[in-house]
Amino acid sequence: MQPVSIELRNVTKVFGGNVKAVDDVSLTLEPGHLVTLLGPSGSGKTTILRAIAGFEEITSGEILVAGNRIENVPTHRRQLGMVAQDYALFPHMTVHDNLRFGITTSRRARRETARISPVEMNNRIGSMLELVGLDGYGSRRPQQLSGGQKQRVALARALVTEPRVLLLDEPFAALDKHLREQLQLEVRRVQQQVGITTVFVTHDQGEALSMSDRIAVLRDGKVEHYGTPSEVYDHPLTSFVAGFVGRTNILHGEVAGVRNGLVEVGLEGAQIDVSSDQSGLSVGDRISVLVRPEQITIENAGVPAGSENRILGTILKSVYFGDRFDVTVQTSAGVVVANIMRRSATYHGLEPGESVWIAFHPSAIALAPGS
Amino acid sequence: MTAPRRPWWAFLRTRRVPTVVIGLAPAVILLTGMFLLPLIQLVTMSFADDYRNPTTVFTLENYVEIFTRAYHLESLVGSLAVSTTSMAAAAVVGYPVAYYLVHSTSKYKSLILLATISPLLTSIVVRGIGWLILLGENGVANQVMLTVGIIDEPVRLLYNFGAVIVGEVNILLPFMVLSIMTSLGQIPRSLTDNAAVLGATASQRFLRITLPLSAPGLVSGAVLVFILAMGSYVTPKMLGGGMVKVVTMDIYSRMLVDFNWPLGAALAVITMLLTLSILLILSRVQARLIGNVRL
Numbered sequence: 308m309q310p311v312s313i314e315l316r317n318v319t320k321v322f323g324g325n326v327k328a329v330d331d332v333s334l335t336l337e338p339g340h341l342v343t344l345l346g347p348s349g350s351g352k353t354t355i356l357r358a359i360a361g362f363e364e365i366t367s368g369e370i371l372v373a374g375n376r377i378e379n380v381p382t383h384r385r386q387l388g389m390v391a392q393d394y395a396l397f398p399h400m401t402v403h404d405n406l407r408f409g410i411t412t413s414r415r416a417r418r419e420t421a422r423i424s425p426v427e428m429n430n431r432i433g434s435m436l437e438l439v440g441l442d443g444y445g446s447r448r449p450q451q452l453s454g455g456q457k458q459r460v461a462l463a464r465a466l467v468t469e470p471r472v473l474l475l476d477e478p479f480a481a482l483d484k485h486l487r488e489q490l491q492l493e494v495r496r497v498q499q500q501v502g503i504t505t506v507f508v509t510h511d512q513g514e515a516l517s518m519s520d521r522i523a524v525l526r527d528g529k530v531e532h533y534g535t536p537s538e539v540y541d542h543p544l545t546s547f548v549a550g551f552v553g554r555t556n557i558l559h560g561e562v563a564g565v566r567n568g569l570v571e572v573g574l575e576g577a578q579i580d581v582s583s584d585q586s587g588l589s590v591g592d593r594i595s596v597l598v599r600p601e602q603i604t605i606e607n608a609g610v611p612a613g614s615e616n617r618i619l620g621t622i623l624k625s626v627y628f629g630d631r632f633d634v635t636v637q638t639s640a641g642v643v644v645a646n647i648m649r650r651s652a653t654y655h656g657l658e659p660g661e662s663v664w665i666a667f668h669p670s671a672i673a674l675a676p677g678s
Numbered sequence: 679m680t681a682p683r684r685p686w687w688a689f690l691r692t693r694r695v696p697t698v699v700i701g702l703a704p705a706v707i708l709l710t711g712m713f714l715l716p717l718i719q720l721v722t723m724s725f726a727d728d729y730r731n732p733t734t735v736f737t738l739e740n741y742v743e744i745f746t747r748a749y750h751l752e753s754l755v756g757s758l759a760v761s762t763t764s765m766a767a768a769a770v771v772g773y774p775v776a777y778y779l780v781h782s783t784s785k786y787k788s789l790i791l792l793a794t795i796s797p798l799l800t801s802i803v804v805r806g807i808g809w810l811i812l813l814g815e816n817g818v819a820n821q822v823m824l825t826v827g828i829i830d831e832p833v834r835l836l837y838n839f840g841a842v843i844v845g846e847v848n849i850l851l852p853f854m855v856l857s858i859m860t861s862l863g864q865i866p867r868s869l870t871d872n873a874a875v876l877g878a879t880a881s882q883r884f885l886r887i888t889l890p891l892s893a894p895g896l897v898s899g900a901v902l903v904f905i906l907a908m909g910s911y912v913t914p915k916m917l918g919g920g921m922v923k924v925v926t927m928d929i930y931s932r933m934l935v936d937f938n939w940p941l942g943a944a945l946a947v948i949t950m951l952l953t954l955s956i957l958l959i960l961s962r963v964q965a966r967l968i969g970n971v972r973l
Contacts, residue, residue, distance in 0.1 A: 362871055382874040395872035399890050399968035408886065409876040416877030468876055 310338035310502050311373035311471045313359070318368035320354050320528075328354040329365070330528035336521070341498055341505040343515040346525035347551070355525075356474055356508045361385055372472060383416050388465030388503075389474040392481065394457045396449040402460050403445035406432045406467045413468035435467040436460075438497060455486045462494060466501055473498065473505040479514060491518055512552045516540060524548045540599075546675045549597040556603070556643045558596040559677055562588050570674065572596055576639025579616035582670040593677030602671035603645035605634060605657065606664040615666040618643075625657045632657060636665050724943035740944035750945065753928035758952065759839070760914060760924055761907035764846040768903045769896060771847060772854035776895075779855070780862040795852040802849060806916035809845050810836065813917075837919030845913040850906055854899035861895025862888070890968045897964040901957055908953050925949050 313336040320329040329351040336342045344352035357363040359370060361382035370377050377385055389395075397405050407428065414423065436442055439459040449457060458478060465473060478494070479487045495518045498505050509515055515522050516536045524532045524539060524547075532539050532548040543549035546557050563578060564571035565588055570581045572594060581596065588594070608619065620638035632647045634657050643665055647657065657663075727737040744750040779791055797805060812818045813835035820832040835841060865888060873883045911926040918924075925945055933942035 360871070360875060362874075382871075383877045383879055385875075386877075387875045389872055389875040391868045391872055393866060393868055395866065395868040397869060397873075397887060408873070408878075412873070412879075412882055413877035415882075416879070464876070474875070 308469050308471065308503075310504050312336060312338050312371075313342075313472060313504055313506070314369075314371040314374075315355070316369040316371070318355065318358065318370060319366050320351070320358060320363060321366045327528050329358070331368075332525075332528070332530055334523055334530065334533060336504055336506070338504055339502045340520040341495065341507055341518060342521045342523065343507045343509060343519040344523050344525055345509060345512060345515040345552070347510055349527075350525040351528035352508045352510075352525050353476065354528075356476055356506055359472070359506060360387060360389060360474055383412070386413070386417070386468075386471045387474060388468060388470035388472070389476065390458070390461045390465050390478040392477045394449075394461040394478075396457055396460055396464070398449050400448075401445065402436070402441070402447050402449070402452070403432055405449070405460060406435060406445075406464050409464050409468040413470075431467060435463045438466075438500070439463045440493070454482050455490060458482065458490055459493075462497065466497070466503070470503070473503045475505060475507040477509055479509075479511070487514075494518070516552070522552070524551060526551075542673050543597060544675065546595045546597060549673060549675065554600055554644070556598045556600065556641075558598070558640045558643070560594055560596055560640070561677075562590050562592040562594055564590060569669065572674075574618070574640035577618045579618070579672075580669045581672045581674055583674050585674055588674075595675040595677045597673040597675055598643070598667050598671065600633070600644045600646040601648075602667050603643065604666050605636070605645055605647060606666055608662040608664060610664065615668050616672075617664045617666045620663060620665055622657055622659050622661045622663060624659055636663065638665060720943050721947055723940050724947045726940040726943075740941045741948075743941060744944055744948060749923075750928060753923045753925045754945075754948065754952070756914075756923040757908055757925040757949065760842055760846065760910075760922065761904045761956075763839075763843050764850060764907040765900045765903045767843055767847045768851050768854040769900060772851050772899065773858055773896070775851075776855045776858035776862055780859055794855050797849050798852050802912045803916070805849060806845060806913060809841070809848070809917055813841060813844075836917060837921050839918075839922055841917040842914050842922045845917040846907050846910060849910075849913065850903045853902040853906065857899035857902060858892060858895040861892040861898075865891045893964050893967045897960050901960055904956055904960075905953055908949060 313334075315332055315334045318329055318332045319327065322328050328349075332351070332355065334342070344355055346352045354363060358365045361377075361380070365378060372385070396402075397408065400408060410423070410428065410431065432445065433442075436444060439462050441456060441459050441463065444452070444456065444460070449460070452460065461478070475494070479490060482490065491514055507515075507518065516539075519536055521533065522536055522539045523530050526547050532544040534542075539548060539552050543552065543555070546555075549555040550557065558574055560572045560574040560579075562570060563573035568582060568584060570583045570585070570588060572579050572581055574596070579596065604615075606617075618638045618640055620636040620643065623635040623637050623642070625635070626633045629649075631649060634645045634647055636643050636645065645665060724740055725736050725738070727735050727739055744754075775790075775794060779787060779794070810817070814820070815832045815834070815836075817835070819835055820829075823829045824832065869887050869891070870883045873887050878886065909926060910924070911930065914922050914924045915927060925948075929942045929945045929949070932938045932945060
């Protein structure tokens, strides 16, 4: 099946008359892409997924799949596949019958009347189970499977109907860390192999970064940032995005000057340069400076100034994490956390009370409208 | 110096008597004394030959009598008919009510639940009288139908099989509804949602997901209704008016009118076996439907 696009146009969902769960959201999902709706609970990500599934009627706006509006198409005719958080396997059916259920009902929903022979049926189910690595589990009951196996069956059942869109509703939430990482890779592999447009809902930013083609970061029903994982991580559009996707230091300041591709920002007791092609900034604007902890290096206070931005500070604490130290530094511009890899030369002698420079490159910083 | 004397109840404190034994003791004693021993006596009595001296020789006479006399067979068949019909009617009437009560978000939900279980709050006799007033020759139902013009003269609504079923279902419906509700409430919404995603229509979702998964509640409700209907006496008597013969009346007459206790005991034993076999059949049906499923 040819991958299809999904488009949300000004989708709004109001609950109980005044609670806007989804607020004028417009997104375009390219065919074959895995797009993650990322956000904290209450951000509207699940509501959007449920609206695409047809479990929830939207208050206004349009949802298009392959260019056709689907708001008035009942769920069972939308040709979807879904993996729910609890997997929703039918407990009274074997794994084989769970898959078969989907094949027969979806064929009927598409008004396909050509008979499907038992041999073909078994082949389809068998090859799908093989794809998710559950060869020979057809006769098991869901209760006899582990969490990871249930998840694979749910994925197989979702895909065996050859849907146009795959919906993943926090499918890894109930799994332990190790299994979760393994299945993330596997779901991604299967998704790319099948080439199906996928909507993935999660509140786990790590999951979002490692699996997605695009990430939509949601907050209070609005899209704060829609972009590739590296765009969202390296150039977050807002301080909320920076804080939610990975950890970040947020420093508040004021624009002190703008000159070709470089913005000078005045912080409390320091001035820094930021590479930015952002237009519309003028001197005096309140602005947030976003710096990732791993972009910061720490230098001894005695070292002479280099080309990088530097702020003087005092080490508050230093926490050991095996591969790195998290060093908290009190500066005049605020408290800053830096990740110092153990391999790096500067990690020695980071004792609380020590006076140090924190340094970061102008291109390692993102700007967001100040608060 | 001698060791202090252990009190007689010291064994209760030793760890050798598991707490579960102590905990179960009252129930075991009560059930053995009040249920198991009388049951054994009942079965023994059903094989006695002389009803004036109900512990004599072993004989099958009473059972032969029951299976050769049309009267007894009629009462057994009557009971089975009343019970199975009540069971089926309660299931058909109760399922939609239970489904509504589980899934509705209406504010009248609790009111409807209260109305459903209200028959349990009054005595069977009072409810029987209520139905007599409603269904009598000059009762409310006939008056209404006459006024509206559906009928020209009063019809006979009482003292027939239908009246007994109406009365039984009225009394036993709460058991059915509550038991189906328990099962329905345990089916996760995500199952039917996912079935819809897979292309299942509303009726497919109901027939292939909801109904089979609510079978445990349906079956336990059916078992309760069947057992209670098999043992009912007042309702068939009041609303059947002698036109509907049931085995409880037969047992009552044999034991308290004829004083033929062995025959009454044999009837009771057969009733018990019939009930047990229905129970077995129903649990088989459930296993066939969904296997051994825990939600």
